[in-house]
Amino acid sequence: METKSRGHPRGREDYVCWLLLTLIIGVCCVRGLEMSTGKIPFLEAVNGSTVLLPCTYASCIGIENLYFKWEFNDNGTMQKLADAVIPLDHVGPTNLMVYHKRVDYVGSSKENNISILLWNVTFEDAGIYTCFGKNPKEKNKNHSAIFTLYVVEELRQVDNTLTKIIASCVGGFIAALMAFMLLKNLTLFVLAKMEEKNKECLVTSSGIDNTENGLSGSKSTPKKA
Structure with a gap:
């Protein structure tokens, strides 16, 4: 009984190997x-x-x-x-x-x-x-x-009208997109310059107001009578 139980797994391995070999040969024969x-x-x-x-x-x-x-x-x-x-x-x-x-x-x-x-x-x-x-x-x-x-007798001429229309539409879309991006960047640049100029005007106006009020960047001390 012990001899049979030991030999059985070996027989199963041989069977699996034989089956795989058969499948490989079969695939090669088919292809x-x-x-x-x-x-x-x-x-x-x-x-x-x-x-x-x-x-x-x-x-x-x-x-x-x-x-x-x-x-x-x-x-x-x-x-x-x-x-x-x-x-x-x-x-x-x-x-x-x-x-x-x-x-x-x-x-x-x-x-x-x-x-x-x-x-x-x-x-x-x-x-x-x-x-x-x-x-x-x-x-x-x-x-x-x-x-x-x-x-x-001669090769048929392929009608490229649809292809040309599609190419024109795609080209026009890309050109419009580039123009939009350029206009957007120009607008942002102008707005940034305007904002910078407004800040400069506010600083200058603040300095003038302080001078008129007797202030020149620091608080003045009133003189004694």
Whole structure:
């Protein structure tokens, strides 16, 4: 009985450690490889311009022979633009292949960047682009992020009327506040000078009254007859 009671806490500690390890591994697996096309995954480009299609990857468990590719949804048909294999973190891609004549790979292994450039865009290039990744460390789970490209004849002019009105109102308010503070300080200065002058007048008037009453700063002693 004593042996069992001593071994029981040890078994509980092992169970807790095993449970924590399972949770940590589970979290890492859930947040393994992540593909991202940025906080704003869309762009409006002018016909004939060159655009950057951004994509980065991240993995809390690291990568090993990460396979990635860029695809374009051409009216329901996935058209491959580029693909490659990245052996390890911070190592450049191998077997890089570009399948589109107006596409250049501009990624950086130091920044986990696998972006591409699309030259001389046309209206046919508008649509959804997919950045796809697969990490063998995660049993080849598929991960992807999409980027939407809009192609226009010219960029729309933004109406800044409201912004200008708000800026004018704010500027006018600040100018009025500064003028008020300046006027307030000037008024206080004038009042202080007037008060100082009034005090001087009171002192001078008091001295004159004492002289007329036969006093010159001290009480006089009447002479004996």
